[in-house]
Amino acid sequence: MDPLLALEGITVRGRDQPRLRQVSLSLWPGERVALLGPSGAGKSTLLAVANGLLPPDAGHVRWEGVPPARSRRARRRQQARIGTLWQDLRLIEELNVQQNLNAARLADWSWPKAWLNLLVPLDTDANAAALAWVDLEAALLPRAVAELSGGQRQRVAIARLLRQEAQLWLLDEPLASLDPRRAQEVLALLLRLGQAPRAVLLSLHRPDLLAGFDRVLGLRQGTLWFDVPASSLMPSQLEALYAGAPPADG
Numbered sequence: 001m002d003p004l005l006a007l008e009g010i011t012v013r014g015r016d017q018p019r020l021r022q023v024s025l026s027l028w029p030g031e032r033v034a035l036l037g038p039s040g041a042g043k044s045t046l047l048a049v050a051n052g053l054l055p056p057d058a059g060h061v062r063w064e065g066v067p068p069a070r071s072r073r074a075r076r077r078q079q080a081r082i083g084t085l086w087q088d089l090r091l092i093e094e095l096n097v098q099q100n101l102n103a104a105r106l107a108d109w110s111w112p113k114a115w116l117n118l119l120v121p122l123d124t125d126a127n128a129a130a131l132a133w134v135d136l137e138a139a140l141l142p143r144a145v146a147e148l149s150g151g152q153r154q155r156v157a158i159a160r161l162l163r164q165e166a167q168l169w170l171l172d173e174p175l176a177s178l179d180p181r182r183a184q185e186v187l188a189l190l191l192r193l194g195q196a197p198r199a200v201l202l203s204l205h206r207p208d209l210l211a212g213f214d215r216v217l218g219l220r221q222g223t224l225w226f227d228v229p230a231s232s233l234m235p236s237q238l239e240a241l242y243a244g245a246p247p248a249d250g
Contacts, residue, residue, distance in 0.1 A: 002065030010059035030196030037219035080107035083166030089157040098141040104164035130159040171202040
């Protein structure tokens with residue numbers, strides 16, 4: 001069996017120094033992996049390479065053992081199996097919740113059906129089920145995203161991930177703008193829904209929220225400093241990661 005994601009020797013050039021330097025890692029079904037690092041470490045760049053938005057300058061990306069397809073259409077279908085939740089959520093303000101959830105299915109829909117989504121409600125039962133998973137009522141489906149609270153938007157974005165039926169979840173600091181209580185609730189929800197056969201790679205800025213993860217990656221200045229089981233992570237490794245000292249052994 002191949003890993004859901006394999007990055008091999010990934011390098012991304014930057015203006016003054018590489019944004020990523022020879023990064024290699026794999027994610028397997030059922031793994032929930034935290035990505036830590038100080039600001040500017042390259043976490044967002046790594047996620048952009050992993051989901052195919054940013055081609056690396058060197059190295060190889062493989063999804064389920066297959067490199068990204070060359071044709072736009074084939075690559076789009078590959079990427080449909082990768083769900084990404086950015087910090088700004090990237091919901092479409094002008095559309096309602098139903099249309100935003102259906103946006104997760106556009107890669108599998110014909111163009112006529114995609115256009116029809118803008119005119120009439122489609123897949124209402126599936127969308128209602130996705131909202132139920134994140135403790136939201138189906139009554140929200142016809143409401144415009146612009147009318148929702150911040151917490152509701154966060155959960156709609158997670159429901160959109162579920163509608164996409166992606167095997168690989170890439171999450172770019174989805175907790176950064178949340179208060180501590182809400183952050184713990186959303187993280188618990190993501191970890192619960194992100195179990196096998198999925199794999200989850202979640203960028204964090206809070207090392208105190210590592211409970212529930214299987215592995216922890218430490219990234220600094222574009223370099224992968226450590227890749228360890230969460231149960232084996234040492235305080236000295238975290239101190240080195242954020243202070244800039246050489247990484248500890250182990």
